[in-house]
């Protein structure tokens with residue numbers, strides 16, 4: 071069988087980088103997209119993959135990215151994240167704009183651009199990394215939870231719209247994962263970011279990447295619709311067990 075191609079957005083860090091490793095390990099040719107090429111290039115080289123610049127908030131960038139991807143069997147919509155933790159009464163519209171552009175419209179743009187190639191592959195698979203924030207709400211989280219709810223709705227709509235087509239759709243729904251997520255959420259405040267993971271045992275990016283690679287390597291007739299993966303120490307977005 072010829073080598074299948076997996077495209078991973080936001081592959082320069084965290085879950086995306088770990089997924090690129092896991093999918094390359096499972097035999098895929100990996101195409102890595104993100105804005106920080108200085109990070110993408112060495113990883114792509116190590117995995118014998120391809121690094122391409124991608125800003126999912128910029129329609130032209132998505133078009134040039136997709137033009138350079140001749141084949142696509144698996145698309146991992148992973149680029150995203152959170153900005154801020156303000157209550158609604160203090161909502162920062164720039165933060166909301168960033169979260170909706172990246173998580174929601176970014177997923178829409180990349181998926182729409184690669185859909186023809188996914189369908190033409192005869193066995194396409196869209197894996198979208200949403201979050202437990204896409205299925206619940208918490209104080210201060212409305213910008214992020216609303217964006218993740220919308221991203222999840224977009225993904226699940228595709229599952230219905232493409233029923234009967236050679237396209238699988240898997241929503242991966244992680245709880246707390248220790249990445250640069252919190253550092254970015256809190257504008258580079260390392261102390262505040264570290265506190266999120268203190269005295270508990272969060273998931274690693276590799277824990278989530280293994281789930282993604284598992285979903286991508288099932289036989290073509292098997293669709294894992296939704297996989298929720300949380301640390302044992304986490305009940306939901308608001309309740310985490312801490313050792314002290």
Ligand code: NAP
Pocket residue numbers: 079080081082083084085086103104105106107124125126127148149150151152172173199200201202243244245246247248249250251252254275
């Ligand atoms: P991360 O370490 O901050 O990585 C985020 C990735 O997204 C980076 O590779 C970044 O690359 C990319 N990205 C951000 N803006 C982008 C843009 N405009 N265009 C292209 N790429 C962009 O965070 P992570 O935890 O791995 O997050 C990955 C996904 O998992 C996100 O969708 C996040 O919402 C979701 N998630 C995370 C957690 C968690 O607890 N960490 C839990 C549930 C879900 P560049 O900056 O180089 O562009």
